[in-house]
Amino acid sequence: MVGGYRRGADADGVSEAATKPFLVLQLRPEAEAADDEFGAILRKGGLAPEEVVRIRLDKNSIPAGLRLDDYSGVIVGGGPGCVSDAPDEKSPVEIRIEEAVLGLMPEITERDFPFLGCCYGIGVLGHHLGGDVSKERYSEPVGTSPCTLTQEGGSDPLLEGVPDAFLAFVGHKEALQSLPEGAAHLVASGPCPYQMIRHGRNVYATQFHPEADSDGFELRIRIYRNKGYFPPEDAERLIALCRASDVHMPERILKNFVVRYRCAAEA
Template sequence: MKPFLVLQLRPETDASDGEYEALLDKGGLERSETHRIRLDRDPIPADLSLDDYAGVIVGGGPGCVSDPEDTKSDMDKRIEDAIFGLMPEITDRDIPYMGCCYGIGILAAHLGAPVGKDRYSEPISAVQCHVTEQGRADALLAGLPDDFLAFVGHKEAVQALPEGCAHLLASETCPFQMIRHKDNVYATQFHPEADGAVFEQRIRIYKDHGYFDPADADRLIADCHAQSVTMPERILRRFVERYR
């Protein structure tokens, strides 16, 4: 059985490790079923072949695709260059891909759609997502409730649906919560791997990164633990089960 290639963009070790554990847990994956690469510290091997993998899973991160190039650190540029370098083959060959939060910005920007901070940013919260007509026909969403909660927290967002993409999920505050390119290339603005404990860790790690007033951290943590968020992980697990 081929492993999944897990690409992580978080430079904070505790956040990266926590995200990886959450992806394993919510995706129903064993460590042996993944090849994990932390792009903040490790390059993509020159001989890497996507044919060796069941699919690609891209995590989130504190960076923003839309930030001006002259404001990005060398590490941010290196991370983006690495993942953007794989996107032509992924989209051209319709290789199974699940981009989570940062991953939707990567996909949309690669496809030529606008990504920015003008509209649709969402504070850390659980938002109500609605399955679209196209979403009801999608294998990862079929049979799920028409409306369910998902954890979000992002400063930038996709501003317009990329050409040729299916629009699968929307929320009142951000219309592009989940999209699909061709048959197998998926991306979500929400975090399908997240639960209250996962977001508590990230709130503590990123409280000084401009997502929220640091004084609100304890309230946000309590709010996240008070929410019942169960459907997004089913989407991630269906992705794994479909392509493993």
């Protein structure tokens, strides 16, 4: 048992029995970026398509009556929205996406249900926990950030196999300004102190992108070049920077999450 959740996978992380799917919630309204992110989550997490239920929240609502007990865990991808923006700064789609994700957080945190929020997900979790999420400090331009494990991070099961120092892909306008009450601080960096946190035993969020690789970030740079993350004329320079960077360690977090929480389906 792991925090009340039974692990159903063998030593290689592949279950021989039927497993409950993971719920993957995507927030990107750009189809090409959403599809690439989804493919990366599958590859880096070691997930087969039949092991996930994918919902693109820009197009579809969370079904009424959705039961967390039907899933092994919840994975939330990134997106161009900011939870700290004022309502009049958000599009109707961004408002709908944010409300949908935040609507699940009370049950997830109350039950300590397996959750991994990537980039936008740390804003969602921090906001739900009453933390200070804003653009005041700690934004990071598109590129890589040198991250380090905290003492607590060094013993966390999701960071097993991750070295004390590693590079991660980042790019965000807002960030946690302080650690929410009751949260554990797992990963830090100089530009952005709160790169990964945990609430309870099973609810995680990262500011960096555990699913990202050079190909995926090149695509995002091209798609979001006019979204205010960087001067548009810097796009080719940033692509070259990402191409030259050796970023592989963060994906272990995604893989560890899947292996740890993959649950046997009920007969």
